Each structure stands twice: as C-alpha cells, then as structure tokens.
Amino acid sequence: MEKTGDTQSCQNKNEEDIPKSSPFDFVIKQFQGKKSSSGKRKEQPSAIQKFFSGFDFGKSEGKERQEIEETEINNCGADDQSEKENLSVEDESSQLISEAESPPGEQRFNQFMQKLGKKPNSKNLDLNNCALSAADVTELASLLPFLPELEEISLSWNGCVGGTLKTLTAQFHHVKLLKVLRLNNCRLSAEDVTSLGEAFEIVPQLEELDLSWNSNIGGKLSLLTKKLRKGSKIKLLKITDCNLTAKDGESLAEILNVLPNLEVLDLSINKHIGCSMKVIAQDLKNVPGLKELNLHMCGLKQDSLQGLDTALQHLTALRKLDISCNKEIGGGFKDSTAHLASLKNLEVLDLHQCCVTEEDMSVLSQVIPLLSSLQELNLSWNKNIGVSSDPLLGRLRFLPKLKSVAISNCGLGMESFSSLAEAALHLPELEILDLSWNKCVGGNLKLLLGALKLATEIQVLRLSSCNLVAEDLALLTLLSHDGHLARLQKLDLSYNNTISDEGWMVFCQGLTVFKELSELDVSLRPSSCRACGTWFSELLAALTKLPALAELGMQRWVLSELQRKQLEGFNQDNKRNIRFDC
Incomplete structure (x- = not known):
C-alpha cells in the first residue's frame, strides 16, 4: 500500500497547488494583471473591490458576474506586490490548461512506470522481474482503462501477482486489443487460473499465452481450458514446468479442436504428461498449422512415441520437434518413424538424451538424411x-x-x-x-x-573434455592465422587437462587473431588444480587485443597474488568489463 499512498499524496499535492479562490477572484486578478502590466500605476483598492470582498462569489449568478467584470475593467490600479500575484495566478492557469490537455490517466501511468524504472509504452507493458507488490497490481489494474491500445502484458517473475490476478483481469474489457500475455513464475493460484479463463471472452484478439513455471496449475488446467471457445486466435501456448498431470493432458487434448491457429505448443518439463500423450497426439490433427512442438522431459514412453508419429502425418508445417530427455523412448524409434521423414519443412530436431539404441540408429540413419530442410x-x-x-x-x-x-x-x-x-x-x-x-x-x-x-560461418566450437593436446591448439591457431575461423565467437576448451603449458603458450600467443571472440573457457576439471605457467602473461597481453571478449573461464587454475591483482586491475586499466570466472 506504500506505493499507492505515494500516488495519492502526489494527487493531494496537485490539489493543494490549485488556488482556493472563487471564480470572481480569478477574473479580477486577470484584469488587474493586464492593466498593471500596461499602466503600472499605484492605486488604492477601489470602492467596488472593497464592496465585493465581503460576498461569496462562488454562488453568484451570471448577471452579477457580468456586472463585476464590467466594473473591474474600468479600474486599472495595482501595486507591485499585486502584479507579482497576478503573474503567479496566470502561471497557475497555464499549468491547469496544460494538465487538461494531458489526460490524468496517462500521467498516472507514466508515474507508475517511472517508479518501477521502466519507460512508458502504451502498447507493450513489460514489467518482468520488477518485484511487484499486491498494491502495484491493484494500481496497475486501475490504469488499464487508460491503455486502450495495449497489445502486450508481461508480468513474469513477479511472485506477488499470484492471488491478485482477478483484480487485473476484471479490467481486461478496457484492453480488447491484447495479443500477448506472459505470466511466467507468478505463483498463480486456482482462483487466478479461473479468472484468467473467464477473461478469454473479453480479449478475443489474444494470440500468445505463456504460463510457464507456475506449479500450482497442475491438476487445475481444466479451469482454464473449459473457458476457451471455438475460433480462438491463440497461436502460442506455453505451459512449461507447471506440474501438469495426466488429467491436465486430457483437458488440453479436448481444446485442440478450438485452437485452429495454434503454431507453438510447449509442454516441456511436465514429467506426468507423457501418460496422456497418446490422447493429445490423437487431437494434434486439429492444429495442422503447428510449427513448434516442445516435449522436452515429458516422461514419454515408447507407446507415446508411436502415437506422436501417427500425428506427424497431419503436421506437415512443423518446423521444430523437441522430444529430448525422454529416456524411456529409447528402442521405440524402430517402430515409430514412419511419418518423421515426411516433415519436409522441419528445421530443428532435438533427440539428445533419449537413450537411442543401435536398432534405433538403423532407422534414424535412413530417416534423418531425408529431412532436407534440417x-x-x-x-x-x-x-x-x-x-x-x-x-x-x-x-x-x-x-x-x-x-x-x-x-x-x-x-x-x-x-x-x-x-x-x-x-x-x-x-x-x-x-x-x-x-x-x-x-x-x-x-x-x-x-x-x-x-x-x-x-x-562457424561461430561456436565446443571441445570440452576431449583430451586435446598441444598439437590440437596449434592447429586452431594456424587456422586462424590463415584467415579461417574469422567469425568464431565462443570457444570452449575446458576440462582438457591433457594440454601442456607449451600448448597453452602457443595458443595464447596466437589468440589475438580471434577478433570476434566473446567467450573463452579454459577451465580445468573439478577434481584438479594447476598453477598457471608462463603463458599467463601472454594471455593477459592478448586480452587487450580482443575487443569483443566478455567472459573468460579459468576455474581451478591456481593464480598467484600478483596474477590475481593483474586480473582485477585489467578491466579498470583497459576500460573493459570482462567477467573472469576463476
């Protein structure tokens, strides 16, 4: 409530700034100001002024007001002090006109965003990771009527949003153009999920909905899905790591027929969703325009893979398929790749950590080379x-x-x-x-x-824990000197304890040719430590000639006190900001 109080006090302050006077006082002073600026004569207050000073002009009728104005026009006196007051009133009048031209709601919105360290944007409300309080959410809800052009709302990584979302969704009828809503890691409750479902009818233009990392959604997804109506424009639906159950999977399957425009579906890191994957796969035919399907770590089994393969025949527009970290599908590829080869538009295929067997390899060797767009x-x-x-x-x-x-x-x-x-x-x-x-x-x-x-075009080369030797580093240096690897940005040489000091020396001497290098890792394995050899000075000298380098990993290399001071002083001396991971 503290922040809301600040807003209220600001409003009160503005009210105090407005002169507590009647309309006639304002008119009288305006005419006095005009006459004083032209004549600048010192005169005592007129009899008319004295006469009217005892009346409450705020209740006067129009006729009386006209008589007073005509009378005061004929009086042209004011002293210097009166002139200053007149000018002050005119300034206040200009300020009031300026405030009238700029809507109060817009001013409040600008103040709210500035308070959170954000730039106001009437179309994109980005408040990710702003440590919002419940009071902030309430204040934000009161501002939505002044944002009719709003298209995106991002409130991710604000735990206090949970339990207060209804306050916000109740105002969604003011933002009917809303297309994107991101609520990652907001600790959403069952009530929040229900209110969000009810809001679907209010924001018919919604295209992207991201509810990832809200564990309380698990077991309650139906509160959301049952509110979706046929013809929804949702293109992206992400429910990553929400503790979804098999029942949630069934609820999701039921709504796929009302999401004809769905292009991205991300159910990753929901280990229990695999039990209902066969049901989901049967209804994937209702989203033929699906371009991205992420099922990373979803507890898929061999029968899940078979059902998914059957669905692939309807997903000819698919660009990305991620079924990684599903260890129990190993051995199932031999019976489940009949339609994988038909994905001629597939650009990304992620099968890492799937316990692929030798039998699976026989099939994949025939199928993967047919994915011509990969x-x-x-x-x-x-x-x-x-x-x-x-x-x-x-x-x-x-x-x-x-x-x-x-x-x-x-x-x-x-x-x-x-x-x-x-x-x-x-x-x-x-x-x-x-x-x-x-x-x-x-x-x-x-x-x-x-x-x-x-x-x-190579930009990233990862050779961690490859038992590299000095000859391998010399080869990389030679390639660079010959003009190859000119675009290399990230080089990972970590966990290669087999490289001698002489090998590191040659490498560091030739390191300056990697002009675009931004990340370099030469760390040792966790179980070992080793003193830096004479190559450290070569490395330090090379750093000054690597303008793009931002991160340098040197874990478990033992540095002398002098070497540590040299690293600590490097950034300051060279006006750089390299993150040394030592």
Whole structure:
C-alpha cells in the first residue's frame, strides 16, 4: 500500500497547488494583471473591490458576474506586490490548461512506470522481474482503462501477482486489443487460473499465452481450458514446468479442436504428461498449422512415441520437434518413424538424451538424411551413436543446410569421428559444432582441418573434455592465422587437462587473431588444480587485443597474488568489463 499512498499524496499535492479562490477572484486578478502590466500605476483598492470582498462569489449568478467584470475593467490600479500575484495566478492557469490537455490517466501511468524504472509504452507493458507488490497490481489494474491500445502484458517473475490476478483481469474489457500475455513464475493460484479463463471472452484478439513455471496449475488446467471457445486466435501456448498431470493432458487434448491457429505448443518439463500423450497426439490433427512442438522431459514412453508419429502425418508445417530427455523412448524409434521423414519443412530436431539404441540408429540413419530442410540437429548424450556401425554421421552430408550439429558425449570412436569429419566437408553453412566429451577428438582434430577451413560461418566450437593436446591448439591457431575461423565467437576448451603449458603458450600467443571472440573457457576439471605457467602473461597481453571478449573461464587454475591483482586491475586499466570466472 506504500506505493499507492505515494500516488495519492502526489494527487493531494496537485490539489493543494490549485488556488482556493472563487471564480470572481480569478477574473479580477486577470484584469488587474493586464492593466498593471500596461499602466503600472499605484492605486488604492477601489470602492467596488472593497464592496465585493465581503460576498461569496462562488454562488453568484451570471448577471452579477457580468456586472463585476464590467466594473473591474474600468479600474486599472495595482501595486507591485499585486502584479507579482497576478503573474503567479496566470502561471497557475497555464499549468491547469496544460494538465487538461494531458489526460490524468496517462500521467498516472507514466508515474507508475517511472517508479518501477521502466519507460512508458502504451502498447507493450513489460514489467518482468520488477518485484511487484499486491498494491502495484491493484494500481496497475486501475490504469488499464487508460491503455486502450495495449497489445502486450508481461508480468513474469513477479511472485506477488499470484492471488491478485482477478483484480487485473476484471479490467481486461478496457484492453480488447491484447495479443500477448506472459505470466511466467507468478505463483498463480486456482482462483487466478479461473479468472484468467473467464477473461478469454473479453480479449478475443489474444494470440500468445505463456504460463510457464507456475506449479500450482497442475491438476487445475481444466479451469482454464473449459473457458476457451471455438475460433480462438491463440497461436502460442506455453505451459512449461507447471506440474501438469495426466488429467491436465486430457483437458488440453479436448481444446485442440478450438485452437485452429495454434503454431507453438510447449509442454516441456511436465514429467506426468507423457501418460496422456497418446490422447493429445490423437487431437494434434486439429492444429495442422503447428510449427513448434516442445516435449522436452515429458516422461514419454515408447507407446507415446508411436502415437506422436501417427500425428506427424497431419503436421506437415512443423518446423521444430523437441522430444529430448525422454529416456524411456529409447528402442521405440524402430517402430515409430514412419511419418518423421515426411516433415519436409522441419528445421530443428532435438533427440539428445533419449537413450537411442543401435536398432534405433538403423532407422534414424535412413530417416534423418531425408529431412532436407534440417538446420539444427542435436544427438548428444546418446552413446550408442558413436559405437553403431550404421552410417548416420556420414550421411549428414545430405543435409547441406545444417547450421548446428551437437554430438556431445556420444561415445565417438575413430570410425564414427572420421565419418563425421568427411560429412562436415559438405556443410558450408555450419555455425555451431559441439563435440564435447568425445575423447577420440584429442590428437585427431586434424581430421576436421578441411571442414574447419570450409566452414567460414562457424561461430561456436565446443571441445570440452576431449583430451586435446598441444598439437590440437596449434592447429586452431594456424587456422586462424590463415584467415579461417574469422567469425568464431565462443570457444570452449575446458576440462582438457591433457594440454601442456607449451600448448597453452602457443595458443595464447596466437589468440589475438580471434577478433570476434566473446567467450573463452579454459577451465580445468573439478577434481584438479594447476598453477598457471608462463603463458599467463601472454594471455593477459592478448586480452587487450580482443575487443569483443566478455567472459573468460579459468576455474581451478591456481593464480598467484600478483596474477590475481593483474586480473582485477585489467578491466579498470583497459576500460573493459570482462567477467573472469576463476
């Protein structure tokens, strides 16, 4: 209530500034001001002025007012003090006119936003992570009538919104143009969910609804979904990590037929939703325009995967499919990829940590190369990919539009790594390559030499825990000196304890060629520590010539007191803001 009080006191202050006088006093002073400015004669108050001073002019009729005005026009005297008062009144009059031109509601809104450190925007209300109080929400609700053009409301990461949402939604009839509503992590209650459902009829233009990270929604989704009506314009629906139950999944399935415009559906991190995935999949045919389906960590099982594959035949517009971190679908791909290959528009496929088996690999090796529009492929944390004899990695050459390939911790052997290196020669648009946690890369990075030369667009290279040696770092430095890797922005060399001090020295001496590098990580493994060698001075010297560098990871390198002071003083001395993670 403190902030509401501030607003009230501000209003009271404005009221006190308005002169407590009758309309006749105001008129008299205006005429006195005009005459005084022209004649500047000192005269005593006229008899008429003395006569009328005893009356309550606020109750006078129009005829009396006219007589007074005519009388005062004929009097032209005022002393210097009166002249100052007249000018003051005129200033106040101008101020009142100015305030009349600017609506009070707009002024209150501007003050409210400024109080929260935000710039006022009549179309986009962004109050994410503003530590809003219940009083703030109430005040905001009172301002909605003055924001008829409002299209976006973002109140995410404000826990006090929970329990007060009804106050806000009750005013939604004033913002009928609302298209986007974001309420992530607001601690929404059952009452909030109910009031939100009731508001759907008031905001028919709503296109995006994000309720992620509100755990209390679990088991109560029907309070929301039963209010949706056929023909809803919702295009994006995100309910990430809301503790959804199998019953919630059924409620969601029932409304898919009233969401014909749905393009993005995100149910990620709801471990119990997998039990109703078959039911949801049956109704996905009602959203043929779906472009993004996120089912990360949803507790999917093999039968869920089969139902999903059946639905894919109706989702020809799909651009992104994320079914990662569903370990129990491993072994189900062999019976559930009949329609995956038909997704000719698919650009992103995320299968990381799905416990893919060798049998699954046989099918995926046939299907994935047929996804001609694929740009991002994540197969990380599936160790059978590296040991399988099926040539999936070699067949990536048939996907020339690939921009991101993540094969971290896939147990790559020399054969599979060589296949990948050969396929990479046919990926000219590659921007991100993640080979972390594949030990065979160490000492064999030269196999990727040709691909790294051709990949002129590469921006991110992750080689964490790859058993790299000095020769590998020398290769990277050589590539850079020859003009390759010129666009590299992020380089992860962490957890490579196998690199000698001489290797770090060569690398640091050639580091300055990475002009666009913004992030560099050379940290050691958690279980080890090691003193910085003579290469530290080379690193420090290189930092001054890396204008884009913002983060440097050096965890578990033991620094001397002098070296620590040098790092601490670097930013100040060079007017930089590098975050040293030591």
